[in-house]
Amino acid sequence: MPATQARDHFSLRHLERALDGFTVPTGPFDPAGAWSQRWELFEYGFRLNRHGALRLDRAPLADGARLTVALRKFRVGGTLRCEGEVECAADALATVRRWRLATVALDPAGQEVPGTRLAESGERRGDELLIRGPAGERRVAVRGPVTCDFSLFDAVQRLPAGEPAQGLTFSLLDRLARRLKPGQSLVRGEAATLELGGRRVWREQATPLAAGTVYRPVTAIEGAVSVNLTAREQVGPGVLPTTWWTDAQGRLLVMTAGLIGWVANPAAQV
Amino acid sequence: MPDPGSQPRALRRREFVASGAAALGALAAGPSRAPAQAPRRRPNLLLILCDQLNLDGLSALGNPHVQTPHLDRLAARGTLFLESHSTNPVCSPARSSLMTGRMPVETGVVQNDLRIRADLPNLGEWLGAQAGYQTAYCGKWHLPGGIHDPLVKGFQRLAGGGGQGAHDDHWVTQACEAYLHERAARRAEPFLLVASYMQPHDICYWMIHPETLVSDRLPYPQLADRLPALPPNHKSRPPGPAKADKAYTGFTTDEQWRYYLYAYYRMVEMLDADVGRLLEALDETGLADDTIVIFTADHGEGAGRHGNVQKWHPYDESMKVPFVVAGPGVTAGARDATHLVSGIDVMGTFCDYAGVPLPAPSLSRSVRPLLEGRAVDWRDHLVSEFQGDGRIIRTARHKLVTVTGDPAVQLFDLQADPWETRNLADQPGAADLIASHRKLLDAWNRQMDVCPTT
Numbered sequence: 174m175p176a177t178q179a180r181d182h183f184s185l186r187h188l189e190r191a192l193d194g195f196t197v198p199t200g201p202f203d204p205a206g207a208w209s210q211r212w213e214l215f216e217y218g219f220r221l222n223r224h225g226a227l228r229l230d231r232a233p234l235a236d237g238a239r240l241t242v243a244l245r246k247f248r249v250g251g252t253l254r255c256e257g258e259v260e261c262a263a264d265a266l267a268t269v270r271r272w273r274l275a276t277v278a279l280d281p282a283g284q285e286v287p288g289t290r291l292a293e294s295g296e297r298r299g300d301e302l303l304i305r306g307p308a309g310e311r312r313v314a315v316r317g318p319v320t321c322d323f324s325l326f327d328a329v330q331r332l333p334a335g336e337p338a339q340g341l342t343f344s345l346l347d348r349l350a351r352r353l354k355p356g357q358s359l360v361r362g363e364a365a366t367l368e369l370g371g372r373r374v375w376r377e378q379a380t381p382l383a384a385g386t387v388y389r390p391v392t393a394i395e396g397a398v399s400v401n402l403t404a405r406e407q408v409g410p411g412v413l414p415t416t417w418w419t420d421a422q423g424r425l426l427v428m429t430a431g432l433i434g435w436v437a438n439p440a441a442q443v
Numbered sequence: 444m445p446d447p448g449s450q451p452r453a454l455r456r457r458e459f460v461a462s463g464a465a466a467l468g469a470l471a472a473g474p475s476r477a478p479a480q481a482p483r484r485r486p487n488l489l490l491i492l493c494d495q496l497n498l499d500g501l502s503a504l505g506n507p508h509v510q511t512p513h514l515d516r517l518a519a520r521g522t523l524f525l526e527s528h529s530t531n532p533v534c535s536p537a538r539s540s541l542m543t544g545r546m547p548v549e550t551g552v553v554q555n556d557l558r559i560r561a562d563l564p565n566l567g568e569w570l571g572a573q574a575g576y577q578t579a580y581c582g583k584w585h586l587p588g589g590i591h592d593p594l595v596k597g598f599q600r601l602a603g604g605g606g607q608g609a610h611d612d613h614w615v616t617q618a619c620e621a622y623l624h625e626r627a628a629r630r631a632e633p634f635l636l637v638a639s640y641m642q643p644h645d646i647c648y649w650m651i652h653p654e655t656l657v658s659d660r661l662p663y664p665q666l667a668d669r670l671p672a673l674p675p676n677h678k679s680r681p682p683g684p685a686k687a688d689k690a691y692t693g694f695t696t697d698e699q700w701r702y703y704l705y706a707y708y709r710m711v712e713m714l715d716a717d718v719g720r721l722l723e724a725l726d727e728t729g730l731a732d733d734t735i736v737i738f739t740a741d742h743g744e745g746a747g748r749h750g751n752v753q754k755w756h757p758y759d760e761s762m763k764v765p766f767v768v769a770g771p772g773v774t775a776g777a778r779d780a781t782h783l784v785s786g787i788d789v790m791g792t793f794c795d796y797a798g799v800p801l802p803a804p805s806l807s808r809s810v811r812p813l814l815e816g817r818a819v820d821w822r823d824h825l826v827s828e829f830q831g832d833g834r835i836i837r838t839a840r841h842k843l844v845t846v847t848g849d850p851a852v853q854l855f856d857l858q859a860d861p862w863e864t865r866n867l868a869d870q871p872g873a874a875d876l877i878a879s880h881r882k883l884l885d886a887w888n889r890q891m892d893v894c895p896t897t
Binding site: 183184186187214216217218219224246248249250251252253276278279280286288289290291306307308309311347348349351352354358360406408410411412413414430431432433 | 510589590591600601602603604605606607609610611613614616617618620621622624625627645648651652654655656658662663665666669706709710712713715716717719720723724727728
């Protein structure tokens with residue numbers, strides 16, 4: 174498979190700068206075991222900017238896993254912090270069993286803003302989600318597998334490379350596990366060898382013409398390594414088409430959806 | 444979502460309206476359901492504002508390419524105006540009107556990133572000072588400095604939002620939800636809360652970065668049978684003023700246009716999910732019973748009509764936006780296709796519910812009588828602005844588009860030609876219509892307290 178660059182892939186083009194200096198993970202990785210991973214959130218507005226980070230700690234259970242969630246999103250005027258746990262099954266979609274998440278706003282000095290704390294918990298009970306919030310309980314009817322935005326970060330890493338091409342269908346508990354979006358599908362996308370890591374440098378490119386040679390500056394990546402990646406594509410109501418890129422061992426390196434992207438970065442500040 | 448196995452079909456604007464035909468007896472034919480009991484005290488006020496949502500973006504109006512169950516539910520609980528018009532199809536000017544009840548030429552915000560004239564109180568300042576409302580704002584402001592600009596008065600600023608919708612809108616919801624729970628615990632003074640969402644405005648970046656966000660081929664082949672059909676006026680370019688004639692030329696294939704529409708409608712659905720959660724919080728806290736909710740947008744979206752994307756244009760896809768009012772005393776399940784409503788009417792309506800006059804005489808009207816099925820003399824024409832010196836004069840049937848210094852005009856018969864494909868300006872008999880509309884525009888202009896800096 175010929176080596177390609179981020180710009181060669183539609184879902185990665187807008188994140189090209191975010192992948193400059195990317196640290197390619199090495200060493201063994203067991204996606205079904207215990208792990209701790211961090212991703213940095215990028216947003217593509219007029220420019221590409223960092224706007225937060227996510228840390229997930231996975232602890233295997235007898236028949237599933239517990240994900241400990243720590244998320245920060247920041248913006249002029251404050252920071253949103255979300256912390257909690259999601260317990261999910263060991264199935265292909267890491268379907269949710271129960272979860273509890275709390276969010277709070279922090280002011281620019283990092284102090285909690287009074288009156289902004291929200292805590293919500295929930296669990297799957299048969300064909301219902303039972304959700305407990307500040308105003309009490311509510312029940313949401315569901316059918317089929319239900320996974321959430323955090324547990325998908327786990328699921329895509331454990332999917333075998335040979336999962337059915339027709340894909341998986343499910344309902345998504347989106348937006349910090351707060352909005353149910355049925356009708357989602359996840360299918361295997363392209364496989365690619367991507368040049369990752371290294372640093373961006375300017376080079377001179379010579380173009381011989383009849384009247385002489387034209388030299389123009391072009392950018393290139395030095396020191397990159399080739400990484401074999403598999404894409405999985407999620408589409409459905411209420412979400413922009415989303416691409417999850419995992420390496421040969423299953424590590425989730427990049428997730429992109431429209432203007433946003435999550436890029437693996439073990440040094441991301443959460 | 445449309446059935447993946449079905450062939451996409453073109454939307455006809457008449458279908459959107461006809462889909463609600465039973466309810467479309469509208470207010471002129473009387474309420475479709477007896478209004479609930481009117482509130483006794485000053486009600487709470489909740490303005491849910493979104494960005495770049497055209498009227499046809501609601502599935503309640505028959506659009507098969509989008510599912511907006513929560514917005515549809517809000518519309519079913521209240522009154523949806525089908526002739527609601529932006530004051531100017533650009534963010535900052537339209538928002539200056541929503542916040543002051545004045546036209547952009549009066550606020551001084553005739554283009555993006557200008558400040559509202561200092562002597563005009565905004566909604567928060569006015570209702571806080573005159574009616575004792577606790578006022579809070581969260582999300583997009585889009586006037587210089589954003590909502591956290593110290594020069595913005597009148598609102599408690601809730602942390603949240605301010606970035607792109609996909610990233611930040613849920614934060615707006617959560618901040619507003621926490622605020623509602625806090626208010627519910629107090630139940631003292633009434634509140635005004637503005638929840639200002641960014642979506643579906645994220646679609647703007649498709650045009651800002653076509654080199655990265657637009658693909659030569661369909662980037663997700665599994666969507667091939669789910670792409671929306673192109674609108675029937677996609678290739679229509681009626682002659683007219685130069686400022687009305689700016690088609691987008693960045694797409695080279697129909698598939699690119701259709702993927703753009705697919706992405707746009709997913710953004711609308713993202714908005715719908717957030718609005719749904721906010722409305723659930725309003726219900727859960729018990730505040731819905733004494734809260735008047737207005738949902739609207741600053742402006743619409745080209746959505747491939749007339750070959751356009753984004754806004755700026757004088758066509759209905761840019762100008763017409765949803766305007767839904769729900770709450771105690773509001774006729775439920777009504778669709779008003781008769782009355783011309785404008786962004787300036789948010790101020791008039793909220794002042795009416797708060798029991799205070801407008802800050803100063805203006806053309807802002809309260810829609811409350813329409814919501815309660817009361818007879819009222821209503822405006823028979825409405826003016827919107829576009830691109831500085833462009834003006835659109837709407838009457839019950841016609842629409843005239845003019846630009847100062849440009850001899851070309853556009854005249855549309857919106858009953859016979861709802862997709863605005865035939866400019867009648869050169870047709871026999873048009874001269875009288877153009878003259879009568881110009882006369883209305885002149886009268887409107889004389890009532891403007893034009894900002895000295897514009």
